[in-house]
Amino acid sequence: MNVVTTGKREWIGLAVLTLPALLASLELTVTNLALPAIGRDLGASGTQLLWIVDIYAFLLAGSLITMGVWGDRIGRRRLLLIGAAVYGLASLLAAFAPDAGSLIAARALMGVAGSTLMPSTLSLATALFPEPRQRAVAIGVIVASVSGGTAIGPLVGGWLLAHFWWGSAFLLAVPFMAVLLVVAPPLLPEVRDPGAGRLDLVSALLSLGAVLPVVYGLKQIAADGPDVPSAAAIAAGVALGAAFARRQRALAVPFVDLRLFADRTFGVAAATLALGIFVLWGSNYAIAQYLQLVHGLSPLEAGLWTAPSAAGVIAGSLLAPRLARTIRPPVVIGVGLAVSAAGYLVLTQTGGLAVLVTGAVVVSAGLGPMMALATDLVVGSAPPERAGAAAAISSTAPQLGGALGIALLGSVITAVYRNEVSSSLPPAARDSLTTAVAVADGLPERLAAELLGTARAAFVEGFHLAAAISAGLMTGIALLIVTLLRSRR
Template sequence: MSHSTPVASAGRREWIGLAVLALPALLASLELTVTNLALPAIREDLAASSTQSLWIVDVYAFLLAGSLIAMGALGDRIGRRRLLLIGAAAYGVVSVLAAWAPDAGSLIVARALMGVAGATLMPSTLSLATSMFPDPRQRTVAVGVVVASVSAGTAIGPLVGGWLLERFWWGSAFLLAVPFMLLLLVVGPLLLPEHRDPGVRRLDPAGAVLSLATVLPVVYGLKQIAADGPATTSLAAIAAGLAAGALFVRRQRTAADPFVDLGLFADRTLSTATGTLALGIFVLWGSNYAIAQYLQLVHGMSPLEAGLWTAPSAVGVIVGSTVAPRLARRIRPFAVIAAGLAVSAVGYLVLTRTQGTEGIAVLVSGAVIVSAGLGPMMALATDLVVGSAPPHRAGAAAAISSTAPQLGGALGIAVLGSVITATYRAGLAADAVPEAARDNLGAAVAVAAGLPPRPGAELLAAARAAFVEGFHLTAAISAALMAGVVLLVVALLRRDAGRPGGRAIRMRR
């Protein structure tokens, strides 16, 4: 019955406000793509090890994912616009600290703080968009715009970041966030309405600590196992994280005002869309990280050249996420999602056919196919999550729809990046190469540059072949994972085919 209740349509102010909300959404992916491009320069300048290099990228996403639930709940309590502006100011400050970090450890700390500050942005953006556009059709378009803005950041990030890295030092990549945040602080109070849930009461600091205690040890343990194999420390970390997760779930079930309303996951639409988001971004972020390294370290491109070659794949996400709402008016959203995931699986199979320093067209074509397939999933699954929750739980649903892809993406970079590292080290284990070159391909490139031409060329060829082998393995894993998610979505789609709730997924549009 709630779907038949008339709702007001958004006006000019709401659509202009949506343009403002596109700024933090744009930054969300721009920051990550620029960091991927800057990583070789950071590794060289700060003498970062392979593990430190992964943490420079990963710790941002880990702290962001671990803090999203708490920040979504905080926005419900103090106001989503207020939280967005506080987070924008904090993000700008810690971005400056990251730009001038004197060593790898300081940069990792600064990136961790960026993750906590960044956790205020996406939940506030999605929950404000949901509140500003109560009409389901308009809300679908608004969510598509937010997702397209994320994709636009992926497109322009490599170009702008590559241009900066060609002319300035790696810290300029982090300063990109500052003008975005300043603009948001100026225009946000003028154009964005304030929204909060009047029914919520107090925060739960213990729940916030448990959410972080769940994410960080598990991710750390998985990274260590992928890179170095099982060990007591890594297994103990995973066990500690799982124990904290069990306590977190128990607390959420008994708390008077929980961070996460676990009852929301009883809705099959929401739970399926959340899982699909997490797994789709798991493979997407993992492959984006690997492709950025592939272009610079295997093909020997500059950051700007690598940025130019990665831009086409971002266009695929933009097209997919903007066309998806139109398709969903005629076809059931989960059918569109399943078809897109199948396309992405084909793209990953294409990526397994890359040939080292040859065949750049194969690499770019595979990346474009992957992104074009995942674009519809990102827009529609996000809309299904936020649209499945009641209005007074908009912040909680927005936090879920933000946490799932961020946590999935963080794990994707950690796990798939570590698989590449482990394969690389195993590929060089039997070769007579300098010990320093065995850590990662960036180190091998630096070592080769200091050797005579012939030994340097032989080392570089062996190191690149080992990296490409790991890249092919992660692409095959991603293809298999996407194929499995397609089967899961289709099975759930059939199960819901005759149910009124399943038909409502399309009718409410």
Template sequence: MTTDITGPRLAGRREWIGLAVLVVPALLASLELTVTHLALPAIGRELGASSTQMLWIVDGYAFLLAGTLVVMGALGDRIGRRRLLIGGAIGFSVLSLIAAYAPTPEVLVAVRALLGVAGATLMPSVLALTVVLFTEPRQRTQAVGIIIAAVSAGTAIGPLLGGWLLDHFWWGSAFLLPIPLMLVLVVLGPVTLPEHKAPGERSLDLPSAALSIAAVLATVYGLKQLAAAGPELTAFAAIAVGLACGVLFVRRQGRMADPMIDLRLFAGRAFTTATVTLVFGIFVSWGINYAAAQHLQLVAGLDPLTAGLWTAPPALGVIIGSLGATRLGRKVPAGRIIGGGMLLSTVGFVVLGWIAPDTPLPVLVGAMVLISLGLGPMMTLATDIMVGSAPADRAGAASAIASTAPQLGGGLGIAILGSIITVAYRADMHATTGPAGENLTAAVAAAAHLPPAEAETLLDSARSAFTSGFGISALVAAALTAVIASTVLVVLGRR
């Protein structure tokens, strides 16, 4: 059965069952990333991965996901969202199995990149099908809030399950977590979810697909090289190629009758502001979560399971913030809720800006809770504004952009904020030769083979260098959230 959006209608039991199934891939969206963060120290030790390889194990997934989201969103419009969702779930399961037994860092980086392509089939389909199932505005806001809460729940559950697995099994066991969830989707999806695709026979524009992928990957690669190696011709050339591909992509979309991204949507101030807010909100969230996971294990010295327990309160903060926003939004303008929440996050980032190796964990986690409580409403309400401000016949295009924006922002956040930490670490450790001067994981591994006094000296220096970079990245995040909050309050404060 193919479902079309014909007008607002109240959802019944069938639609809510369908939403319950869509929660599964939404849960996976963050579970996959948080588990990988926890597994990185073990991967660094057991596979001998360098700091660059460890960043690409995370970034390869995030960037290929972001780079192919537009393409997968357009493909879903043509072959059917449900078909794309289930096909992607099967591919994700197979690749997760391969990742769990990767023999070298290079293989793991490659498989993670392919996982990003498979992951790009999931969230666009989830949001698009949610919009199809729930067309009544209040129910749609509630449904979107549930999906965002599911993504946040993955952030809470992933470290706990992943930490337990890493405590009892090898690092690859963490990559097996998505497989049971994907099997549930493959079995129940065909009988609980409607099929939905754009009307008429439409072909995928391959030049647009190639330009969109090249624009994201080349630009991000250049930014990473610039942060890691400093000003060099390769970095600037990659950024130039990426920007050129982006310009060509936008110009091509403007001329096409059936574009991958409907640029007309950005004519609305509400849509554009919500999109920018979502991009940079997830940018700071993913970037800081990546750093916090490293801090808990490599600076605080916690085992993976204990580190997972300490990450649970911030994840619950996002759930509370996202679900609470749907109720508060009935009485208070959405812009004020988003802006106020991001100002609260700014306070949390400022606290993290003064982080030190001996900072008590309750202070670190308390700051992370403030950040998550503040960003939770943004995730739900900005997504809802994007979908709700689009005309009915362009809701699918709006949901594709709403899926792309946070993933692109998250990938950039890990790359750029992670690179800031790397640059600061290397600057502080410039007198240290060998791998220990490159990243904290290598320093911890090197210290295990040194006499106790030398090991303690190396670890003190390395942990101080890492937390210095962590603090700088947190202050950058604080500046971003303060600017975004002010913009949202001005543009959307009365919405």
């Protein structure tokens, strides 16, 4: 591995690494805003619109481990450049797709290419800043960049779609990737594991097969509730995951060294990332519904109201490395999670937008330290030659935890809603608040107001229960990491 002396060049290199991190969340936000125009211009069905979003998320999550391990073998800078080139090309194909099927195919390619970006970004940041304090700052900057994309996404997307056609949502990625391809080679080091051996294709397929069905099943549960196909998909993913683990233990040079999890710091930090994002994604999903279905905001307006919470993550993730210089990182994470728990308690009292936004900002500010420092603990506790695999795990854990959070916390809200309206609303409006809003659109004004009042009150009850559960989970996670890593410095 190259020995790097930290200086001005390394900090400029970090600025370069923020480009793919910023794009990761910015692109997804803008794509969601573009869906109505895509449906209108391409004649896409509701199912096709869902696949335009979901195929990207599925292949991104499923390919992260493979790409992180591949980067350890071929070089992390090389992988980043390959991914950036393919991502830019796929974005061009998406922007000029003639029909919905072509757009879905381009989005699939974008998902695979996108899975190269975050593992490469995190592992290269580790190589640029081997000193622990500076590495923590660098990872905090990357986490803040991801949140920055979420914050400015509604503004950028709204402006683009107001002035250009829907393809501009995908063309946005092209200049990011072009700049990365030009400036990355002279600024970023090439780092690889010389003893990694060849890429085991069977393990790569097993890792993909383990993650994809689980994410798919969880998303289906979140959308339609539990059913046999969703449960079967999750069970298949778990079975393939077990086969993947058995193969790694049998290989002389494993695809992913599962002994990494024997390190308490690595294992607890990865679990904290998964559990923390479990709660965050679940609550963000509920807040988005609350803003649009209870307060009647458009997707763009809802995005603007959630921007302050992204600012909370930015503040927390940038402040955390400074605090960790004098306070043990697990304590900083634990206190941050306790702050988030307090934010969720605020969300149990929501009525107006001011209370909702205040609670969401407090939640996000408390989670920022966890996202930055837990990622740093995962990547920093792994041997340098396995940084790519460790970075991939630190990216995959939140994806799985987040999908599970949306499914389970969403199911809590749905269960409460259905129980509350079981005898007060017509059958067509009892499934969810979304169906109630659709039914209300066809009713006279007075009847629609009565139906929506009942349905919205039931949804808010479920939302409050999910927020209370989230507060309890945050408290438990805080105690877990402080207890298990109390000696970590």
